[in-house]
Structure formats: C-alpha cells, structure tokens
Amino acid sequence: xxxxxxxxxxxxxxxxxxxxxxxxxxxxxxxxxxxxxxxxxxxxxxxxxxxxxxxxxxxxxxxxxxxxxxxxxxxxxxxxxxxxxxxxxxxxxxxxxxxxxxxxxxxxxxxxxxxxxxxxxxxxxxxxxxxxxxxxxxxxxxxxxxxxxxxxxxxxxxxxxxxxxxxxxxxxxxxxxxxxxxxxxxxxxxxxxxxxxxxxxxxxxxxxxxxxxxxxxxxxxxxxxxxxxxxxxxxxxxxxxxxxxxxxxxxxxxxxxxxxxxxxxxxxxxxxxxxxxxxxxxxxxxxxxxxxxxxxxxxxxxxxxxxxxxxxxxxxxxxxxxxxxxxxxxxxxxxxxxxxxxxxxxxxxxxxxxxxxxxxxxxxxxxxxxxxxxxxxxxxxxxxxxxxxxxxxxxxxxxxxxxxxxxxxxxxxxxxxxxxxxxxxxxxxxxxxxxxxxxxxxxxxxxxxxxxxxxxxxxxxxxxxxxxxxxxxxxxxxxxxx
Amino acid sequence: xxxxxxxxxxxxxxxxxxxxxxxxxxxxxxxxxxxxxxxxxxxxxxxxxxxxxxxxxxxxxxxxxxxxxxxxxxxxxxxxxxxxxxxxxxxxxxxxxxxxxxxxxxxxxxxxxxxxxxxxxxxxxxxxxxxxxxxxxxxxxxxxxxxxxxxxxxxxxxxxxxxxxxxxxxxxxxxxxxxxxxxxxxxxxxxxxxxxxxxxxxxxxxxxxxxxxxxxxxxxxxxxxxxxxxxxxxxxxxxxxxxxxxxxxxxxxxxxxxxxxxxxxxxxxxxxxxxxxxxxxxxxxxxxxxxxxxxxxxxxxxxxxxxxxxxxxxxxxxxxxxxxxxxxxxxxxxxxxxxxxxxxxxxxxxxxxxxxxxxxxxxxxxxxxxxxxxxxxxxxxxxxxxxxxxxxxxxxxxxxxxxxxxxxxxxxxxxxxxxxxxxxxxxxxxxxxxxxxxxxxxxxxxxxxxxxxxxxxxxxxxxxxxxxxxxxxxxxxxxxxx
Numbered sequence: 001x002x003x004x005x006x007x008x009x010x011x012x013x014x015x016x017x018x019x020x021x022x023x024x025x026x027x028x029x030x031x032x033x034x035x036x037x038x039x040x041x042x043x044x045x046x047x048x049x050x051x052x053x054x055x056x057x058x059x060x061x062x063x064x065x066x067x068x069x070x071x072x073x074x075x076x077x078x079x080x081x082x083x084x085x086x087x088x089x090x091x092x093x094x095x096x097x098x099x100x101x102x103x104x105x106x107x108x109x110x111x112x113x114x115x116x117x118x119x120x121x122x123x124x125x126x127x128x129x130x131x132x133x134x135x136x137x138x139x140x141x142x143x144x145x146x147x148x149x150x151x152x153x154x155x156x157x158x159x160x161x162x163x164x165x166x167x168x169x170x171x172x173x174x175x176x177x178x179x180x181x182x183x184x185x186x187x188x189x190x191x192x193x194x195x196x197x198x199x200x201x202x203x204x205x206x207x208x209x210x211x212x213x214x215x216x217x218x219x220x221x222x223x224x225x226x227x228x229x230x231x232x233x234x235x236x237x238x239x240x241x242x243x244x245x246x247x248x249x250x251x252x253x254x255x256x257x258x259x260x261x262x263x264x265x266x267x268x269x270x271x272x273x274x275x276x277x278x279x280x281x282x283x284x285x286x287x288x289x290x291x292x293x294x295x296x297x298x299x300x301x302x303x304x305x306x307x308x309x310x311x312x313x314x315x316x317x318x319x320x321x322x323x324x325x326x327x328x329x330x331x332x333x334x335x336x337x338x339x340x341x342x343x344x345x346x347x348x349x350x351x352x353x354x355x356x357x358x359x360x361x362x363x364x365x366x367x368x369x370x371x372x373x374x375x376x377x378x379x380x381x382x383x384x385x386x387x388x389x390x391x392x393x394x395x396x397x398x399x400x401x402x403x404x405x406x407x408x409x410x411x412x413x414x415x416x417x418x419x420x421x422x423x424x425x426x427x428x429x430x431x432x433x434x435x436x437x438x439x440x441x442x443x444x445x446x447x448x449x450x451x452x453x454x455x456x457x458x459x460x461x462x463x464x465x466x467x468x469x470x471x472x473x474x475x476x477x478x479x480x481x482x
Numbered sequence: 483x484x485x486x487x488x489x490x491x492x493x494x495x496x497x498x499x500x501x502x503x504x505x506x507x508x509x510x511x512x513x514x515x516x517x518x519x520x521x522x523x524x525x526x527x528x529x530x531x532x533x534x535x536x537x538x539x540x541x542x543x544x545x546x547x548x549x550x551x552x553x554x555x556x557x558x559x560x561x562x563x564x565x566x567x568x569x570x571x572x573x574x575x576x577x578x579x580x581x582x583x584x585x586x587x588x589x590x591x592x593x594x595x596x597x598x599x600x601x602x603x604x605x606x607x608x609x610x611x612x613x614x615x616x617x618x619x620x621x622x623x624x625x626x627x628x629x630x631x632x633x634x635x636x637x638x639x640x641x642x643x644x645x646x647x648x649x650x651x652x653x654x655x656x657x658x659x660x661x662x663x664x665x666x667x668x669x670x671x672x673x674x675x676x677x678x679x680x681x682x683x684x685x686x687x688x689x690x691x692x693x694x695x696x697x698x699x700x701x702x703x704x705x706x707x708x709x710x711x712x713x714x715x716x717x718x719x720x721x722x723x724x725x726x727x728x729x730x731x732x733x734x735x736x737x738x739x740x741x742x743x744x745x746x747x748x749x750x751x752x753x754x755x756x757x758x759x760x761x762x763x764x765x766x767x768x769x770x771x772x773x774x775x776x777x778x779x780x781x782x783x784x785x786x787x788x789x790x791x792x793x794x795x796x797x798x799x800x801x802x803x804x805x806x807x808x809x810x811x812x813x814x815x816x817x818x819x820x821x822x823x824x825x826x827x828x829x830x831x832x833x834x835x836x837x838x839x840x841x842x843x844x845x846x847x848x849x850x851x852x853x854x855x856x857x858x859x860x861x862x863x864x865x866x867x868x869x870x871x872x873x874x875x876x877x878x879x880x881x882x883x884x885x886x887x888x889x890x891x892x893x894x895x896x897x898x899x900x901x902x903x904x905x906x907x908x909x910x911x912x913x914x915x916x917x918x919x920x921x922x923x924x925x926x927x928x929x930x931x932x933x934x935x936x937x938x939x940x941x942x943x944x945x946x947x948x949x950x951x952x953x954x955x956x957x958x959x960x961x962x963x964x
Contacts, residue, residue, distance in 0.1 A: 091813060121621075133612065141603075180824065206823055209823065331528065342689075343695075348802070
C-alpha cells in the first residue's frame with residue numbers, strides 16, 4: 001500500500017528483538033506473546049512487515065507449525081494483518097487503537113502503566129494555571145508565535161541557571177516543546193545520515209529514536225551501576241568523531257547513576273578539546289532524593305560552544321505541560337529556532353505562561369515532590385525485596401525509577417506476560433541498541449503507592465508463571481509495607 | 483566550529499536568492515540590504531557560510547570593492563562574522579536576537595510585521611481557557627502524555643468532519659502540535675532522502691522546508707490565479723511517482739485560489755488511481771469570506787488510505803494554541819503517533835482542552851472572524867488601490883492574504899527597503915523554490931486596519947525609493963479609506 005511506511009524486519013533481527021521469548025507452555029503462545037509485546041511497546045512499529053513463516057521458524061529455531069500458529073493467533077487477535085502483495089504486517093486491534101503505541105503512559109484503567117516514569121501534576125498547578133490566565137491577555141493581540149520562547153520564560157530560565165552558578169543570558173535559551181523536542185532538534189540539526197552520535201548504554205529510548213530519525217548512528221558507551229565509563233567515552237569520542245554526545249548526567253535514565261563533579265569537569269574538557277557538542281539532559285536533575293543536589297552539567301557555563309544543557313518542565317512539574325529548553329551559545333539557539341519553524345513553529349503560549357509561574361515557586365513544588373518520590377521509592381523497594389527477592393534492585397539516589405537486574409535474559413517475556421497480569425512495563429531492551437539488556441527491567445516509582453502495590457503483584461504473578469512456579473502464593477494480596 | 487551547522491551557499495545560489503537586488507544609489511548598500519533581508523527572513527539560515535568576496539563579486543557582476551564594502555558593512559552591523567578557518571558566516575546582532583529568525587510574526591513594536599498571516603485571538607478565548615481549567619483536574623493524576631491526542635478532542639474533531647459530510651471516527655484522528663507538525667510528520671514519515679514530494683508552486687514556505695528537512699525533493703506544480711494546474715499535477719504525479727503530494731485546496735496560501743468541486747474529485751481519483759498520498763491542508767478552510775464554504779477535501783471520506791486531511795486551530799482560533807490534526811486511515815494515524823514519540827511525545831493538554839471548548843462554539847467564533855477579516859481585506863485592497871496603483875492586487879475569496887503582482891522582479895529588494903520603513907514582509911521568493919516569484923509579494927490582511935495603514939504607508943515609501951521617485955508624496959499621511 002502506498003501509505004504503509006516501508007519497514008521490514010528479517011528473521012535475524014526478529015530474533016534479536018525477541019530476546020529470550022521461550023517459557024514453559026505452548027511455544028506458539030509464547031512466540032505470539034513476544035511478538036504482541038514488541039508491537040505494543042513500539043519495538044516493532046505499526047506497519048512493519050514481518051518475515052514469512054518459514055524464515056521466522058528458521059531464525060528462531062522452531063517448527064514452521066509453531067510460527068504459523070503464532071501468526072494465526074495474532075491475526076485472529078488483530079495484531080497482524082496479511083495483505084496480498086504486502087506480506088504480513090503489524091497493526092493493532094480496533095479496540096486498542098486508543099492506547100499509546102509506545103512507552104507513553106496511557107490511562108487504560110485496567111492496567112497499571114509502568115512504561116512512563118512520569119509523576120502526576122503537583123497541587124500548585126491549578127493556581128499556576130489561574131495566574132497564567134491573568135497574564136494571557138497581554139499576548140492575545142499578537143499572532144501567538146514565539147519561536148524562541150516568550151521573553152518572560154527565557155528570562156526565568158536564564159535566571160535559574162544563573163542562581164545555580166551558571167551565568168546565563170536569555171539569548172542563550174531556546175524554549176522547546178518539551179525536552180524531547182530539544183533532543184530531536186539538536187540531533188537532527190547537528191547530525192545527519194551516516195554521522196555518529198555517542199549515547200550512554202542503556203539510555204533514554206526516545207533519544208536513540210531521535211538519533212535514528214536523523215539517519216545517524218548511535219554509538220553506545222556503557223553505563224554500569226558504577227556510572228558512565230568515562231575512559232571509554234573519551235576514547236570513543238576520539239576514535240569515532242561523533243557530531244554529538246548525549247548524556248544524562250544526573251539520576252541517569254534508566255540506571256539512576258550520576259556523574260561525579262570530577263566526571264563532569266572531565267566531560268567538559270573532552271568536549272572543549274575535541275570540539276564535540278556534548279548534550280547534558282538535566283530533565284531529572286531536580287529530583288535528587290538522597291544527598292546534595294549535583295552541580296550543573298554546564299560548569300561555569302563558559303564552554304557553551306560545546307557544552308549544551310537540556311531542561312524540562314515534565315518531571316519537575318508535569319508532562320502535560322509541553323515545555324522544555326536548551327541552554328547553548330546564542331548562535332546555536334538561533335540555528336535551532338530556524339529549524340523548529342518547520343517542525344512545529346513554536347511552543348504553546350499558555351504552557352509557557354504556566355511554566356513561568358511554576359518556576360517562581362519551584363522550590364516549594366520540588367520539596368514536596370522529592371518527599372513524595374522518596375516515599376514511593378522506598379515503598380517500591382520494600383515490596384520488591386519482599387515479593388521478588390531474586391531480583392537485584394539498586395537504590396537510586398534520585399530520578400523516578402530503579403534499574404532491576406533480573407539475573408537472566410527474560411525481560412521481554414516477562415513484559416509480555418505482565419500485560420496479562422494488569423501491568424504494562426518496558427523491558428530493558430527498550431533502553432538499548434541491538435536487543436541488549438533483556439536481563440533488565442526499568443521499574444518506575446512515579447506512581448502512588450497503591451498503584452505500585454498492584455504493579456508489583458502483577459509483576460510477581462508474571463514472574464511466577466515465567467519461572468514455572470505455581471502463581472497462587474504471589475497472586476494473593478500481601479500486607480502493604482508502608 | 484564544531485557547533486556550526488554545515489551550510490554553505492555558492493555565488494550562483496546567492497545570485498538566485500538575491501533576485502533583483504539592484505536599485506538606485508550605492509551598489510554596496512543595495513547588496514548589503516539584500517543580504518541582510520535574506521538573513522532576517524531566514525532564506526540564508528544563521529550560520530550559513532557565504533562565498534568569498536571575489537566569488538560573490540564575480541557571480542553578481544559587481545566589482546570586488548562593492549562586495550567587500552557590503553561585507554564590511556554587514557560585519558559592522560553584526561549580520562556577518564568572519565572566523566579564522568570558517569570563512570564569513572551569517573549571524574544576527576546581539577540586540578536583534580530576540581527577533582524571530584523566520585516568518586513568525588514577532589512583536590517588535592517599531593515594526594508592522596506582515597511576515598505571518600495570522601490573526602489575533604478571538605474574544606471567546608478567555609472563556610474557553612476558563613472552561614478548560616475546569617476540565618483540567620481530571621487529567622492531573624496522569625502523566626499528561628496523550629500521543630494520539632485527548633479522547634475528547636479526537637471525538638470533537640471527528641464529529642466536526644462528520645457534520646461537514648465526511649464520516650469520521652476518533653481513531654482516524656491524530657492530534658498534533660499545530661498543522662506544521664502534521665506536515666512535518668507526514669513528510670518525514672512517508673518520504674526520505676531522494677524521494678519526491680509534489681507541492682503547489684508557490685506554496686506555504688514551511689511545507690517546502692519540511693520536505694527538504696526530510697531529505698526529499700520538492701517537485702513544483704504551478705498555481706496561477708486560475709488555480710492549481712490539475713493537468714500538470716496529474717502528469718507530474720504519474721511521471722515522478724512522488725511519495726506525497728501536498729496541496730492547499732481552500733484559499734491557497736499564498737495565491738488565494740481554491741480547488742473547484744470537480745477539481746477535488748479529480749485529485750481524489752488521481753490519489754486512488756496512482757496510490758499516492760495526497761495531503762490537503764485545510765488550515766484556511768474555515769475562512770471563506772465570499773461565496774459558499776468549499777466542500778471538504780476528503781469528499782465522502784472513503785479514500786482515507788490515500789487522501790489525508792490536515793487541520794489546525796491556528797487560523798480559525800489562535801496561533802498561540804499549538805493544536806493541529808491529521809485525518810487519515812487508522813494505520814497511518816498509528817504510524818505517525820509512533821514517530822511523534824521521538825519528536826515531541828505529545829501535545830499540550832491545556833491547549834487541547836481549550837480547543838475542545840472553542841470547537842463547541844466554533845460557528846460563533848468563525849462568523850465574527852469572517853466579518854473582521856472581510857473588513858480588513860477590503861480596507862487593505864482599498865489602500866493598495868489608492869497608494870500603489872501599479873500593483874496588481876487580486877481579491878481573494880478567503881484566507882488571510884493577497885498575492886500581489888509587482889510587475890517586475892523586485893520583491894527581495896522591496897522587502898529589504900521596507901524594513902527601513904517600518905514593515906517586515908516576506909518577498910515572493912519565500913513561497914517558491916529556486917528564487918522564483920521575486921515579482922510577487924504576499925500581503926496579509928490578518929492585522930487590524932490601523933496596522934495595515936502603517937504597513938501600506940511603509941510599503942509605498944519603500945516602493946517609491948525603489949522606483950527612484952521622490953518619497954515625499956507617498957510618505958505623507960493619506961486619509962484612511964475605511
């Protein structure tokens with residue numbers, strides 16, 4: 001069909017994406033579960049053409065009957081459609097179309113959604129909206145387009161950097177439609193087809209997508225629980241001459257690690273020496289739960305030709321406000337603003353005015369948010385320790401999630417099973433390239449404790465099925481430990 | 483520098499972009515005016531490397547002294563910067579950084595800005611915002627991400643299509659961050675490097691930018707005051723096999739023409755027959771000023787695998803609301819939603835709630851808006867007829883601007899001069915590929931009559947300078963004709 005976007009996977013790629021999909025029980029059901037989970041999570045985008053049943057069987061080492069039965073089941077359920085001349089392509093059943101196609105925090109009441117690590121709005125939001133409406137009339141006589149951002153918001157953001165020790169003027173600030181747009185604009189402006197972009201590995205999935213969307217290649221540098229490997233970052237940047245390096249310096253998503261003060265200084269020096277643009281995504285920087293607030297990624301702010309900071313209202317305030325920003329040299333700010341003109345022209349005036357109000361009371365909002373997230377984190381860790389003692393669950397000092405080591409490469413299978421137990425969760429493979437991290441699961445604690453309780457119950461029940469153990473004990477309600 | 487985006491123009495391209503820049507007076511000033519206007523309008527993006535002075539002189543047929551003097555003047559003014567090893571690149575003086583880099587309707591009080599054809603907010607907006615705030619609490623417990631759009635807005639948009647005779651279900655609707663994002667998502671999803679996208683010529687500049695941003699090639703099909711040449715559209719689609727054809731069927735921007743009912747049917751049949759996705763941008767469709775409302779581009783809506791509609795709140799309501807939408811087959815809606823996840827994740831919840839409210843009272847808002855725009859159009863046409871009788875000014879039956887034929891290729895020079903007379907205006911070249919349409923000027927009537935009065939005074943004064951005539955008469959205040 002002319003409208004289908006030309007995407008195919010071959011058998012080998014499918015095997016990589018599926019990871020360890022096998023589990024006790026009928027193989028065709030396990031395979032169908034894996035394929036369904038890949039479709040629901042967006043790892044297999046809608047409209048992707050799957051290999052033929054014979055190729056799939058060969059690649060996965062199963063019988064052709066198994067592959068055919070799995071495809072038939074998914075066709076019956078509406079997850080696959082076969083069209084003459086176009087093969088078999090992924091789709092969604094009509095009833096599930098309103099669900100998010102990727103990790104985007106939907107509100108299907110029957111499910112606890114752990115795919116997004118994003119909290120509810122703070123109680124101060126309503127007052128901030130009311131105050132923003134008072135400011136709105138000043139703007140209504142104009143066309144409403146401020147491609148660089150409203151001057152009041154650019155000033156407020158610049159002042160916040162300055163107060164944190166990074167002297168900043170408004171012309172160093174571009175307001176974007178969320179941090180995601182900042183990442184998209186930076187990667188698509190600075191990198192093109194064939195270019196390399198260094199990313200931490202694992203990392204934020206939509207950053208990998210943005211790099212690929214620009215036609216560039218994501219070059220991974222490992223992050224362990226000890227943090228980003230800075231020696232490898234250094235040698236990778238020098239050997240591969242990337243156009244950009246994308247880092248999450250504070251409460252790294254998903255591992256929860258942070259760069260030390262020395263590590264930050266070293267990264268800035270690397271950027272300066274190699275003239276590589278290093279982007280520090282500080283979306284989670286306000287959410288330090290233990291210990292002192294980390295120092296700003298930009299240092300003293302003087303290296304702004306090579307050290308770029310990205311910030312956002314999504315996690316500090318609310319994701320429904322689509323407001324983010326870039327702190328960079330004014331030349332780069334201008335170039336990004338020109339590019340955005342053909343991406344979305346400008347950011348919502350109303351959302352910008354609300355963000356100005358929230359920045360004015362940010363310390364109050366954030367103090368309460370940190371208290372809430374600390375309580376939710378501690379509750380989640382206690383539940384996991386009790387119900388899933390085999391899992392290795394680190395204690396993140398900030399951010400919104402923990403990066404669980406499952407001990408074996410079953411995250412994709414677990415994610416597929418969990419759906420049937422009332423939980424949507426992204427397998428570790430979503431955070432890596434090439435199907436890695438199937439032995440990890442990112443578990444957010446951004447939801448209230450009762451939702452976390454349901455989520456852990458569902459994960460424990462799915463884990464029991466996966467382990468072949470009787471599901472009874474785990475499915476029974478446990479006393480809440482908070 | 484590592485941060486500069488790699489853009490260069492050669493002398494030949496510069497000559498094309500400049501069009502007829504010469505005018506009476508010192509040649510270096512005229513050349514500097516042309517280059518400054520290209521930089522301000524975004525035709526020469528910030529950070530573009532210009533050819534050396536010798537190459538520029540040769541390409542433009544001027545002395546090297548003229549080229550050098552023009553470059554020196556722009557360096558003094560802060561529009562050019564020369565760096566060792568990077569040549570001479572475009573920039574903006576620090577004081578002007580807050581201005582929009584492209585046609586985006588800024589609010590420099592000293593200037594009347596005609597670069598954006600976008601009206602002020604309607605009086606109903608305040609009440610719609612208040613009603614939206616009442617709805618907001620329902621959404622605050624969630625993460626705030628609705629990548630397909632809020633269900634209430636998708637339903638309201640689907641109902642509006644259905645009422646207009648195009649049966650539509652919510653799963654055929656994707657809410658986007660403005661119509662511009664819809665165009666960006668469609669072109670970048672359906673076309674890639676080397677692909678062709680058919681556009682009308684002239685057309686909406688940011689659509690050309692979106693096509694180029696996807697690495698695709700814009701293939702122009704001419705539009706005259708008689709409308710889009712459908713015979714040429716037919717043969718071009720058949721000969722070039724484009725991935726997409728982008729049309730503005732109603733009150734075409736910038737020419738003001740509309741497709742007839744037969745023309746629409748013919749385009750739909752072409753889409754179906756050639757399996758080409760034809761996108762109809764209905765951003766201006768609500769703004770019919772004379773005669774009956776045109777029929778929906780989608781016809782009976784059954785060809786939604788190949789006929790895609792784009793709509794927007796920007797012109798019907800206000801540009802500060804960053805809300806647009808796509809009406810398409812659910813498969814394409816799903817694929818576009820997946821792509822947007824790495825572009826900006828979702829659209830502002832608040833803006834979506836405001837748009838729901840405005841759609842509920844759309845007929846009242848639009849009746850008043852049409853009255854206002856009709857009055858402003860008639861006032862503008864009267865002023866132009868009196869003050870600039872040499873110009874051929876068509877009477878558009880809708881939309882927000884008129885496409886003036888200047889009679890000679892001086893639009894770039896006029897635009898440059900107009901800036902000194904208090905008017906920002908986009909030359910016709912902004913609406914074409916390859917520097918064409920320098921004999922045209924798009925003049926919007928989306929601003930109040932007093933602003934239009936100042937704008938016409940400024941244009942007339944600039945025109946007088948260009949014509950070498952004494953500027954006195956035209957500069958004198960004329961009695962307003964409305």
